[in-house]
Amino acid sequence: MDTTSPLLELRNVAKQFGGIQALVGIDFDVRPGEVHALVGENGAGKSTMMKILAGVIPEYEGTMVWKGRPVRLRNPRHALDLGIAMIHQELSVMPELTVAENIFLGRQPLRAGTVDWARMFREAEAVLAELGFDHVNVREPLERYPLGVHQLSEIARALTSGAELIIMDEPTSALSPMETRHLLELTRELAATGKSVVYISHFLEEVTWVADRVTVLRDGRKIATLEARKTDKQELVRLMLGKEAAFFEESYMSGRDVEDPHAGARPVLTLERLTRPRAFSDVSFTLHAGEILGLYGLIGSGHFELGEAIYGLHRPTAGRILLEGQPVPAGPRRAIDRGVAYVPPSRRSGLFLEKPIYQNVTLPWLAQISGLVPQVPKEVRVTDEVIRRVGVRPPDPQKEVLYLSGGNQQKVAIARWLVRPPKVFVVSEPTRGMDVGAKEEVMKILHELSEAGVAVLLISSEPETVLAASERILVMAKGRIVREFVGETVTKEQLLHAASGELAEAR
Amino acid sequence: MSTPNDDSPKPTPRWRAFLAKSREFAPVWTLLALILFFSVYSDSFLSLENAANILNQVALLAIMGTGITFVLLTAQIDLSVSYMATFAGVVAAYYTAGHLPQPWPIVAALLAAGALGWINGVGTARLGIPSFMVTLAMSLIASGLSLYLTRGRILFELPALSETLGSGRIFGVKWLVIVAALTLLVGHLVLKYTRFGRYVYMTGASPKAAELAGVNTKGVITAVMVIGALTAGLAGVVGIGRLGSATPTAFDGMLIDAIGAVVLGGTSLFGGVGGIPQTIVGLLILGVLRNGLDQVSVDIYMKTLITGIILLAALVFNILFAGRKEA
């Protein structure tokens, strides 16, 4: 291991938000050419620590040392000038601009005082190709592409900034396994050329693969810094949670028995030859009461759009959606009233960040909770109960969602639907950005709901997520259902193979 | 390194937190500062009589401003309010002259304004035309209708109710001020204490998230555009009583003041933040400024310039305040 002096150091750093101690007495260092992973539960303080490194949070206690000199960053620009770039957990892309512009935001190559478009497109294509993303047309607006590409352009932006230290806050949360693989390899290459990376992820497999050292945070304190080679997932989980997570070991990454205990159960939702051009075609399946049906597909395979269609967000051009035998009229309001609940794949689009948690939770239920005149104390009481059930921390209904950590925001998005248990619960990427403990809690909630008779459709591009909870798994590729797994042992590899192998065939 | 920085780290200054908090109250400080300033520099400013004057001067703006507050809270804008006010005044006078029995001319005026607002709403919410464009077109339509009905003349026959509410008094208080206060009060109650009010705020905060939570956002936006038009219509109906006549351009010039007052108070142009209390502060700032500038010896030709500069400062603040989100 490199024994030269660190590139960056934090000495006794602490940060308070109002009454909350987000970080306490943190000592941390990054060596040149090192990949240093940072792990910890939701709300442990990972993003806060990185925002200090990147100049986003200029006010804190303690000292930051960059190349041996104490510095106090004033803003992100200042950090970038020194050579520190950050990929934020909550994406900060501009969907209306082209992919290339997003990559070169604020520093477009110039020629004679105007933007050198040809060069910008060329260079953007080059970095995306390096990331294994050559099918993206950099001249198209970013909004034409799924979330994974948004995340990639943010990564590409940091990579091309020439920074010596790149901070990646959950860079893979919207990437497919293959894209993740590319990114991990690229991260190692970066380190080989002397750049340093701080890597935050809840996927411990990625962490142990990519990192040289791992630092574990818990409740704002540094628990340990370990050599990645000398540790494993179990140890990391134990350090993160302070206890063993039994669930994690048994269902993550290992095979899982998929059975069909609901073969005779009551059908609740039936899709008949549902088609929507450029999204999905000829999709038919039945969802039963008390079942958790996993719907797996790579990003862009149409599975998220299918979820939107069930919630009435847009109309399919052909086919029918039957809820208990009756067609569902379009529009979320009618869907909600008929007992359909929906969590969108990107939490930002489903939440009101500047509004308190309780207003986020009760919005669909205002009429039921308090009629024409909203009664805040009652709303707060209802909210308090559901956010405690999903384990939002801190469980303060009056707190604005903005001030919660990423994973806790996601829990709020789920908690909303526990106010009135739905008949059909369509959840897209419910555990994106969650730590192992929180994932376990969410899976437990889904199980409880299904045991109470709710039909759950679990849509995801993370094999672990569908494997962890589903009793039956459908695989989508190119808008079609290509495979169904029932009553057999399924592994991650099989899922991936079904989703990508059949994709190749379909071409 | 282009910007070396080795000033030794210092602890977080507390005054920063205080400043962040006080930003929210900036309009209130502005108002107090203005009152203080004019009290010192003019002998006639600080009196009960002058205070009543100021209220009377902002009363029509207050009625219009109530509706504009709803519109801005959903992140839309209405550039046709003052023209719809003129139009409503003209309709009321036109049918009074045409011997339609009272109160039908007033009912017709409000209905007509409401219909124009509904068109604004449908254009914005259903057809997806940006509200500033729909309402810009509507300002021409309303203006054109006023000219067409009056044939460019001034109408002097007004509904008796307009005359009472526009220039009458009860127990020494102007009816106009009472109507304005009631309009603000109803607006406040609707925004803060009804489900619809919550929908207005949430739609403005994030239309996409509101839709996902089952809010009929198109309906909400249509409704606020109708509310904006109805309060404008009410301003027109009582306004002609105050002027003593209905002209085809009577209230057209109030547009900037009406929107300005709401923004001065701190209601966000991006929706979701603000409300009637803010609008009241904004109205008072504008009223005190206009009135105070009359009392101190300022070059009469500078007044518009000064008001404009203050409005610009408020806009800058409004946008800075919206940028607070990234904390």
Ligand SMILES: Nc1ncnc2c1ncn2[C@@H]1O[C@H](COP(=O)(O)OP(=O)(O)OP(=O)(O)O)[C@@H](O)[C@H]1O
């Ligand atoms: N701007 C803020 N104001 C108030 N509290 C905050 C703010 N930002 C973070 N916090 C709090 O600080 C704590 C640490 O949050 P942070 O975002 O660093 O967690 P994290 O480790 O990144 O979690 P996650 O894995 O969920 O992203 C949380 O309790 C959070 O609620």
Ligand SMILES: [Mg+2]
């Ligand atoms: Mg985080």
